[in-house]
Amino acid sequence: MPDLPASNRLRIGRYAESNRIYLITTNTRDREPIFKDFNSGRAVVNQFRCAQDQGFANSLAWVVMPDHFHWLVELQQGSLCDLMQRTKSMSTKAVNQFTGRKVTLWQKGFHDRALRREEELVKVARYIVANPLRAGLVEKLGDYPLWDAIWV
Template sequence: MPNLPASHRLRTGRYAEPNRIYLLTTNTLHREPIFADFALGRLVVGQFRRAQNLGLANSLAWVVMPDHFHWLVELENCSLRRLMRETKSLITREVNHCRGRSGPLWQQGYHDRALRREEDLVKLARYVVANPLRAGLVEKLGDYPLWDAVWL
């Protein structure tokens, strides 16, 4: 393995495993609230759907917040590194095109948490999609447009 900065490697001892469930989180550069713009947030959603349609990952739950996203996925025919690299890259290209901007959109790296099948995934999905409530962006979840979960 090349000697990359820690933000580009999985945690020590961790490897990306097909059919494993992961909670992925990444932040915009300088936590800029790019996705407060609903249309730009839909670009993120489009990339989640693209990954699923290509058989890279099965989206179980997600929420797009103004300055980050949480994505609960079952990894399929892809590595975590490839999934996140492609997703972030394609979102950046689309956002830059729509906003007439250039340059990076995301902080380097991402946070991943591998989950055991025994964990209460429905409870975790509810936690993920309730982020807008905890952040005070809405008073009820139905008022926030950028979330979904297969169980809810």
């Protein structure tokens, strides 16, 4: 395999399929904890909702951590790259507008994994929403404000 930057290696062999469920993860640039600020985190959440309202993806579970997010989605139309480009772009605009800054919010690229078995979904959703507990950000899941899952 050629020696490519990590963001390019993530794209090799990527194939997005409508109606397939994916776990998507991406980090903020330099892992800056931008989403320690609740309102900045809500800007990302709003983009998850916009993606669903516009028919691009069904959000099944998500958590916005201080420096990254995990998003379990069923892709409806377009590609994962299009979905992520739109989500990152619009959330960056919203956060910059809210904070009065002009910064690059996200690292290049993202990680995705297609889920193979129906029974994995609840297990993966539990893993996603339990991130704040494992990170020691809260003692009870209900105390963390930036998560949701359709099974809860």
